[in-house]
Amino acid sequence: MMPKHPNRREIIFGAAVAAVATRSRAASTIRLGLTPVFLDHDAEVITALRDALSTGVGGPIELVQRRTYQEVTGLLLEGGVDAAWLCGYPFLQHEASLSLLGAPVWRGRPLYRSYLIAAADDPAQELADLAGGAHAFSDPDSNSGWLVTASDLARMGLRPDAFFGRTLFAWGHRNVVRAVASGLTRSGSVDGYVWEALAASEPTLTAKTRVVARSEWLGFPPFVARRDRGADPDLSAFRAALLGLHASAAGRAALALLHLDRVSPGRRADFDGIAGRMADVAGLR
Amino acid sequence: MRRLPIGARAALAAAAMTATVGLLASWLVLAALAETQRDRLAELVRLHVDGLSIALGPAVQRRDVWEVYDTLDRAAAAGAGRLALTVVADDGGRVLAASDPRRAPTDSLLSALAEGARPIDAMGDPGATARLRVLARLSHQGRRVGDILTELDVADLLAERRRVTLALLVGNAAATAALTLAGYLVVRRALRPLDALAQRMGGTEGAPTPITPDEIPRGGAEIARLFRTYNGMVAAIAAKADAERRLAERERFVSLGRLASSLAHEINNPLGGLLAAADTLQAYPDRPEVVRRSAGLIERGLSRLRDVAQAALDQHRFADDAAPMTPDDVEDLRLLIGPETIRLGQRLDWEIDVDPAALARWPATRLRQIALNLLLNASAAAGRGGLVGMALETEPDGLRLAVRDDGPGLDAAALVRLTSAEPPPPGGGLGLRLVRELALGLGGRVDVAREDGRTTIALTFPHQRVEAAA
Numbered sequence: 001m002m003p004k005h006p007n008r009r010e011i012i013f014g015a016a017v018a019a020v021a022t023r024s025r026a027a028s029t030i031r032l033g034l035t036p037v038f039l040d041h042d043a044e045v046i047t048a049l050r051d052a053l054s055t056g057v058g059g060p061i062e063l064v065q066r067r068t069y070q071e072v073t074g075l076l077l078e079g080g081v082d083a084a085w086l087c088g089y090p091f092l093q094h095e096a097s098l099s100l101l102g103a104p105v106w107r108g109r110p111l112y113r114s115y116l117i118a119a120a121d122d123p124a125q126e127l128a129d130l131a132g133g134a135h136a137f138s139d140p141d142s143n144s145g146w147l148v149t150a151s152d153l154a155r156m157g158l159r160p161d162a163f164f165g166r167t168l169f170a171w172g173h174r175n176v177v178r179a180v181a182s183g184l185t186r187s188g189s190v191d192g193y194v195w196e197a198l199a200a201s202e203p204t205l206t207a208k209t210r211v212v213a214r215s216e217w218l219g220f221p222p223f224v225a226r227r228d229r230g231a232d233p234d235l236s237a238f239r240a241a242l243l244g245l246h247a248s249a250a251g252r253a254a255l256a257l258l259h260l261d262r263v264s265p266g267r268r269a270d271f272d273g274i275a276g277r278m279a280d281v282a283g284l285r
Numbered sequence: 286m287r288r289l290p291i292g293a294r295a296a297l298a299a300a301a302m303t304a305t306v307g308l309l310a311s312w313l314v315l316a317a318l319a320e321t322q323r324d325r326l327a328e329l330v331r332l333h334v335d336g337l338s339i340a341l342g343p344a345v346q347r348r349d350v351w352e353v354y355d356t357l358d359r360a361a362a363a364g365a366g367r368l369a370l371t372v373v374a375d376d377g378g379r380v381l382a383a384s385d386p387r388r389a390p391t392d393s394l395l396s397a398l399a400e401g402a403r404p405i406d407a408m409g410d411p412g413a414t415a416r417l418r419v420l421a422r423l424s425h426q427g428r429r430v431g432d433i434l435t436e437l438d439v440a441d442l443l444a445e446r447r448r449v450t451l452a453l454l455v456g457n458a459a460a461t462a463a464l465t466l467a468g469y470l471v472v473r474r475a476l477r478p479l480d481a482l483a484q485r486m487g488g489t490e491g492a493p494t495p496i497t498p499d500e501i502p503r504g505g506a507e508i509a510r511l512f513r514t515y516n517g518m519v520a521a522i523a524a525k526a527d528a529e530r531r532l533a534e535r536e537r538f539v540s541l542g543r544l545a546s547s548l549a550h551e552i553n554n555p556l557g558g559l560l561a562a563a564d565t566l567q568a569y570p571d572r573p574e575v576v577r578r579s580a581g582l583i584e585r586g587l588s589r590l591r592d593v594a595q596a597a598l599d600q601h602r603f604a605d606d607a608a609p610m611t612p613d614d615v616e617d618l619r620l621l622i623g624p625e626t627i628r629l630g631q632r633l634d635w636e637i638d639v640d641p642a643a644l645a646r647w648p649a650t651r652l653r654q655i656a657l658n659l660l661l662n663a664s665a666a667a668g669r670g671g672l673v674g675m676a677l678e679t680e681p682d683g684l685r686l687a688v689r690d691d692g693p694g695l696d697a698a699a700l701v702r703l704t705s706a707e708p709p710p711p712g713g714g715l716g717l718r719l720v721r722e723l724a725l726g727l728g729g730r731v732d733v734a735r736e737d738g739r740t741t742i743a744l745t746f747p748h749q750r751v752e753a754a755a
Binding site for chain 1: 349350351354355358382385386387390391392
């Protein structure tokens with residue numbers, strides 16, 4: 001989906017980075033770290049994204065998938081990957097070492113929300129109604145899949161493992177939906193963007209769940225790289241390819257599969273909400 | 286059962302045998318099917334448990350609920366619909382995760398679900414229930430870390446059994462019906478000669494008739510032998526009847542023959558003297574004393590002849606009439622006429638209503654001769670399939686003997702012989718005239734009546750004759 005009203009500056013900027021990308025050539029393979037923030041079960045999405053980015057940078061792109069944010073963050077920090085599509089939460093955790101490459105635009109804004117979900121027939125109206133039940137988190141380093149619910153509880157003076165009867169990590173937003181849909185857990189914390197995408201691609205799965213509460217709009221999981229490699233031409237080419245994805249047919253196809261509009265340069269201010277929640281749970285960790 | 290024809294009985298026996306064999310075979314098939322299904326299920330569960338043990342061992346040891354569920358869920362999605370539910374519990378008996386968490390919530394007790402569950406090696410029979418529960422150890426690195434409860438959906442196996450059972454039932458029923466019909470037809474075909482035999486034995490008023498050679502089956506040796514034996518019996522019966530008939534004929538003429546021979550003998554004796562006297566007369570017709578002497582001789586000879594005839598008649602009468610009539614004599618008559626009526630397929634009506642004491646007043650020989658003559662005549666007149674009847678009864682004015690037949694009736698010559706004193710016309714038998722003579726000799730009366738196509742010859746013997754005879 002294209003943004004409805006892109007302003008003039010964005011259009012000019014996008015065209016410019018696209019022009020840069022097509023002119024430049026990456027010297028070596030660029031490795032991009034991914035986590036289950038994606039629809040990780042869909043190989044088609046992965047392939048389309050890799051092909052579009054390869055075309056954009058004019059060189060090979062290697063997508064490196066890891067199960068947890070912690071693993072991908074670790075890889076990024078130690079140089080195992082050149083860039084990563086991370087959650088805003090680990091990005092902020094390591095903000096001193098990481099810089100923003102771009103922020104995906106979903107439904108017109110580089111923002112998303114966390115959903116608190118329960119079974120479709122569950123009578124819960126808010127988080128407090130879910131006390132004592134089992135709860136599925138996505139990842140301990142996920143904003144939407146942990147931080148939002150944990151900080152909501154922290155604001156009530158509660159810890160997740162005390163509030164819920166049992167908590168588990170399902171290592172992926174889709175898995176959280178599966179856990180709640182199957183009844184393994186009563187509730188779950190899930191990326192609203194992923195839940196909506198699943199509602200389109202697997203409606204029978206999401207139909208077994210119901211959104212109990214939605215968080216405020218928060219910064220969409222961004223593409224990040226190590227701050228000390230800011231001048232790396234490969235990364236510049238990669239950034240340009242990201243920001244120019246919507247300019248090519250392959251890029252648009254990949255974005256369509258991802259249910260995204262485009263990738264924007266991103267703003268640090270969009271992650272202030274996450275930073276606030278991090279402060280709320282600081283005492284808990 | 287005994288009332289059923291032999292064909293139906295044989296068919297039912299074949300049906301019972303077929304059904305028994307079919308049921309036995311069906312039972313064996315179903316038992317083998319159950320065994321196969323049990324083995325298949327045990328193998329499936331063993332593979333399932335073994336696979337899960339390898340995949341889940343570490344996760345169960347860590348009590349990683351999501352990992353266990355994720356594995357079970359993916360295994361369930363990959364597996365066929367056979368595995369209805371798989372529950373994994375830790376070594377404390379608490380559920381970690383199940384393929385359907387709603388049925389087996391995390392942290393619930395496995396024992397609540399394990400009711401009726403058995404080890405793989407002691408798995409129940411799928412025929413008993415649509416769901417089977419199997420409990421197995423979950424081992425990791427040689428140590429038990431938990432349990433796996435598997436619920437198998439065996440509804441399809443039950444359906445398969447029902448299908449097989451139905452197919453066997455239908456097949457057996459069809460086979461039984463077919464064999465029953467075939468058995469009935471075969472036995473009926475085999476018994477057809479016996480039907481023919483029975484008809485021949487009792488077809489015409491109890492007189493058996495022989496089976497023609499082209500009716501004797503070529504294939505069945507037993508039947509052919511039976512038919513030949515039967516034909517032999519029929520021939521023997523016919524020969525016996527013929528002999529009896531000839532015996533009756535002989536009895537009919539025996540007195541007449543005896544009388545004739547003794548008369549011939551007595552007549553022959555004076556005949557020589559009479560012929561000599563006749564010669565003398567012819568030689569000396571002109572000598573009066575010779576003529577007188579010869580005439581005297583002839584007269585004495587003829588007187589002698591008359592005496593002889595009278596004496597012969599008297600002697601014969603007395604000798605034969607010495608015995609009184611008895612019910613046995615009446616029965617003899619029936620035995621004597623019986624073979625003839627059977628030979629001709631005639632119906633014999635026999636009405637005897639007479640007191641033995643009254644019957645004893647009459648001489649047996651003459652009455653027998655009269656009755657036998659009339660019966661043989663009646664039988665001859667009635668022809669094949671006709672009616673012959675005899676009635677003997679005591680009436681106020683004497684004894685009445687009536688013989689009737691449904692033949693064409695007496696012709697004029699026969700009537701003359703029976704009812705008048707006129708010399709009988711040439712030809713024809715002497716039987717009716719003898720009857721008349723014998724009856725008149727007993728003081729009897731002869732009446733002939735023709736009514737409704739039946740001829741009745743009735744003889745009435747008055748009582749006073751009894752006193753005279755006594």
